[in-house]
Amino acid sequence: MPSNILVSVAWPYANSLIHVGNITGSYLPADIFARYQRLVGNNVLMVSGSDSHGTPVTVRADADGTTPLEVYSQFHTGFLELFQRLGLTYDLFTSTHTENHFKVSQSIFLALEKNGYLYTDKQQQWYSPTQGRFLPDRYIEGTCYVCGYANARGDQCDQCGTLLEATSLINPRSKMDGSTPELKETEHFYLDLGKLQPAIIDFLRQREDYWRSNVLRQSLGQILADELHGRAITRDLDWGIPVPIEGWDEKRLYVWIEAVIGYLSASIEWAQLNGQPQAWHDWWYDSQAKSFYFIGKDNIPFHAVIWPAQLIGAGDWFSKLFEELEGKQLNLPFYVPANEFMNLEGKKISGSRNWAVWGFDFLSRYEPDTLRYYLTANMPESKDTDWDWQDFLNRNNNELVATWGNLVNRVLSFAYKHWDGQVPSPGELRPADLEILSTVETGFQTVGDYINSVNLRAGLNEAMRLAAEVNKYLDQSAPWFEVKTDKAAAATTIFTALKAIDSLKILLSPYLPFSSEQLHKFLGYTAPLFGEQFTETITDNLGEHDVLRYNPAAASGSWEPSRLPSGQKLREPAPLFRKLDDDIVASERSRLGQPDISQE
């Protein structure tokens, strides 16, 4: 009776590099959760991809004198490598720029249309006569109509901070060529959120008792205070997904409606790549399946309101249009455990000012588990948190290395030295031995419950507390005395300690997969705990796209207490983690805000 668990992870925008705030906000919690669910034996499907359309990508392409496709491909490739190195085990990390995603998105659009949730309306938009095209708000500069600042952006004034109505800018000019745009009427499709409002309220009310209050209030509270109104879902652009209506093929789907559809399209692509094109039904049509959406707080309305609205609005028309199946309803989100934000040294992370710790840059000097540990211990689950380099050093040296790394090292090296590189044979276990094993084994329940309810920090704390318990046990048993007077007693102690760290290895493995895998080998196991990540190039009618995948076939780990056999041959141990030097605090701080080396 394994459950089908869909792990949906925020889609990074393919126009900037990934920093630690992005990682702790959604990618890392999703991976911890997914690894745990796989260890428990559930059927996990973890999907995401690059959000490749939208104006930030075209703006960047125009600025760099290249094409949106080039910009997207370059960042996308970087994401695949970073995620692989961080051990983020996506079953599929793909892209929105695929033939499959185009088709799925257009099917959702048409299903919404069939069910009467779309309407058209006209609006004014800046148009460039010199270029013969409409200009997105981000392509416009002008004088702020609030404070008079001459270089206000189309969507916001950098001087007074006001969010601006682009069509009201004074003396507008095109950022492309400085020419003066003119207002022109254009027609768009709108999603009728007002009509869907009662169903969305129902959806949220059904989840009221277990959703985080920040997520619930930001969605339900907002709706109750201020009705939902229709939103334009098409744009006058050429980069993106064509509107699938005759006469509209010059227009594109607005990214905000199309990107979230990626959870569905990536699931479908995953099934196709596995040669079982219907396999995704288990997560999307089985009413017992549960879907978890790992996102940052800035994305709450899109995942708790708009995406459910699309799914409800598409109704059973999606299955008819997409694969001629009758009467299938797509599953709605089960839980949206949105995280708050992580700041850096007391200030907001800012890519453009290089006030950031970049994923790649970090990995050039430190290990992925070091990052995973600090980001989890400091994860913004209930409020904004702060990345502080001194705190990073302290936690690495005083918690990860001292409590866990040292425990492993002292037990392994003692066993290796005194019992000829083998797990010793114990005598009958004494009360203290039984007690510590039972204490550690409670972790499979307590840590598991924390992870299952997406309280990841609490789960990590609990696992670390258990590691400290094993340190106490060792001090009380003092095998370094026993070994001199009663080697059989020492053998019992070390056997017990080895079993304890063998169990702790599993409890910590969702958080620290690399070092757990290494410990697993030190303990003499040959089959790996986890499966393998790999990349692949897929060709379709839109061209080629690279994907990151996960093959669980070789994984042998399971969420249950150690069954370490005595006599098992150990491998020569080495420290799992590196103690960091105090100097790094100053040198890391000096990098912050410096002209950027990593934003290419």
Add this chain to the structure above:
RNA sequence: GGCGAGGUAGCUCAGUCGGCAGAGCAGAGGACUCAUAAGCCUUGUGUCGCGGGUUCAAGUCCCGCCCUCGCCA
């Protein structure tokens, strides 16, 4: 401007139904030595953002205000 989250020990953060303010780290002291000078034992620490109110009792509930952050307009 509307909606929401947060403000608690030197630092990072918990705090459920209102019932003597907590953890980890840092700091101080101690016994030990298997281990990455790690681990173990002992130990100090508070204007719970500010001002009112309700209550026998408020970090917690109510009102007002200040600051930080997010979404929306």
